[in-house]
Amino acid sequence: MRKGKRLVTGLASVVAVSLMLAGCSGNGNNGNGGTASSAAPSSAPSSSVEPSATGSADPVKLTLWGGVPPENGPQEVVDNWNKENPDIQLEYVRFVNDDAGNLKLDTALMSSQPVDMYVNYDYSLYEKRIKAGNALDLSTFSDYSVDEKMGEGASFWKADDKYYGVPTSKGPSLVWLNKDMLDAKGLPVPTEWGLDELRDYAAKLKDDNVWGLAQSDYYFNVPINGSMRKQSLQLTNPDGTSAFDNPFTVKTLQVYLDMMFTDKSLMPHTEQITSKPALDQMFVKGEAAMLFSTNQIFRTTNNLTEFPRTFKVAAAPAPKVDKDQADYIYAGGTGDVISINPRTKNPEAAWKFIKWYADGGMLPMAAGGRVPASKDFPIDEAVALMFKGVEDTYDLESIKRVIFGDLPLGLSRLDRKTGTEQQAVYDNIFSRKLTPEEGAKELARVHNKNLQESSQ
Incomplete structure (x- = not known):
């Protein structure tokens, strides 16, 4: 029915979610070290000390390492800061x-190259850097409550109940909707729904040239x-065993299989693997009525020229498994976590920047879709x-409700190895080799x- 559609980008992996909030990856120049010195560990910073260049004709110099291309917001952030803080x-x-790229950053941290601050996009790497002594314990500062x-x-x-970095953005998973298609079918923009309702919408919205849902x-x-998020950050039962074998998992897998092969409202998994569709482009071209992203x-969506x-x-929150789940945690949480290198000579100056960035300075990053996490940010x-x-091309009320609302957000700490190995299981399920x-x-x-291997 839709075999001719072939688009350009690949599929995200199971563990990429910690990367729905991650910096842009791909080919491009990796920057070299800057000008700040980080030759030796500094003493514990005092929260009462304000950074300044008092007593010196030269300004303090800091470097911030991040994964977003400079032209997508970081350079404007830097320019604004430098103008305000000579x-x-x-x-x-x-x-x-x-x-x-992450290996390059970790090598720079271990070799005392000039890295005063850096952005973490993945929990496992963040944890590794903490254990290696490459992230400053921020409890030494008392003037900002994360x-x-x-x-x-x-x-x-x-x-260990401490922050070693400040999460600055949030990126909830949500369902993007072609509101014109919803209006034509008399369907309201959902404010809360489950997988059954998602399946129903997809079935009503599909036709011979339009998938009901792309994801x-x-x-x-x-x-x-x-x-499972409420049970444990590690997706385990109270006895420490995996919680994946539960009715919510079974129902989720069944609903998606029904959408692929019974309703034919969702592209079959094997066809996605073969065709590698650019799902966002499929959505803006009207080839999918909804996009889970x-x-x-x-x-x-903002690029109306191309x-x-x-x-x-319009936007709707991600579906729960069952609409009436009271303790559901929505995927997304906070990210873009900025840590301070303990070896920096200017921890107070770095801390001053992080506070400024989180509460307002990151505004230029919003144009690229990075949603500020701080409640004090000018939303x-x-x-x-x-x-x-492009304001007139969005249902801003629904988007603000989902992105800037008060949905309970969280991220999975599922380890990278398990996530990768589980992907093969999903492949077998959605190719109908496993029920x-x-x-x-x-x-x-x-x-x-x-889990057993990690405990040994």
């Missing part, structure tokens, strides 16, 4: 947020993780930048194996 000058160093500013979702980034590999796991699609569209885009200004010039019941047991078996 006594503390900042340089941005780009590292590509992939395995090679919990109060960023809300419940920030606690995901605590280690990548990662999102098959989102309702499952959200259902994150705010990263703004780069496509991807012209005439329909309005209306962020929204204005996100949709500048949903068999698939749930196999997901748990893989997880249990790695």
Whole structure:
């Protein structure tokens, strides 16, 4: 029915969700070190000390390493800061947020290259850097409450009940909707729904040339993780065994199989693997009525020159497994966690920048879809930048409700090895080599194996 459609980007992996909030990866220049010195560990910083260049003709110099290309917001952030703070000058160093880029950052941290601050996009790497002594314990500062500013979702980034970095953005998973198609079918924009309702919408919205729903590999796991998130950050039962083998997992797998093969409202998994569709482009071209994704699609939906569209885009929260689940945790949480290198000579100056950035300085990043996490951030200004010039092409009320609302957000700490190995299980389920019941047991078996190995 839709075999001719072939688009360009690949599928996200199961563990990429910690990367729905991650920096842009791909080819490009990795920046080299800047000008700040980090030759030796500094003494514990005092929160009462304000950074300044008093007593010196030269300004303090800092480097910030991050994964976002400079032209997508970081350079404007740096320019704004440097203009406002002539006594503390900042340089941005780009590292590509992939395995090679993160290795480059970790090597720089271990070899005392000039890295005063850096951005973490993945919990496992963040934890590794803490254990290696490459992230400053921020409890040494007492003038900024991360919990109060960023809300419940920030606690995901605590280690030993302490913060070693400040999460600055949030990126909830959500369902983007072609509002014109919904209006034509008399369907309201959902404010809360479950997988049954998602399936019903997709079936009503599909036709011979339109998929009801488009989504990548990662999102098959989102309702499952959200259902188990309250049990443990590690997706385990109270006895420490894997919680993947449960009724929520089975139902999730069954609903997606029904959408693929019974309703034919969702592209079969094997066809997605073969055709590698660019799902955001499929959505803006009207080839899919709904798209399960994150705010990263703004780069496509805002680009009316390359991807012209005439329909309005609305947003709904990610579906729960069952609509009436009271303790569901929505995927997304907080991210873009900025840590301070303990070896910096200027920890107070770095801390001053992080506070400034989190509470307002990151505004230029909003144009690229990075949603500020701080409750003190000027939200209306962020929204204005996100949709500048294309405001009339969005249902802003629904988007603000989902992105800037008070949904309980969190991220899974599922280890990278388990996530990768579980992907093969999802492949077998959605190619109908395993039933949903068999698939749930196999997901748990893989997880249990790695839990046992990690405890030895």
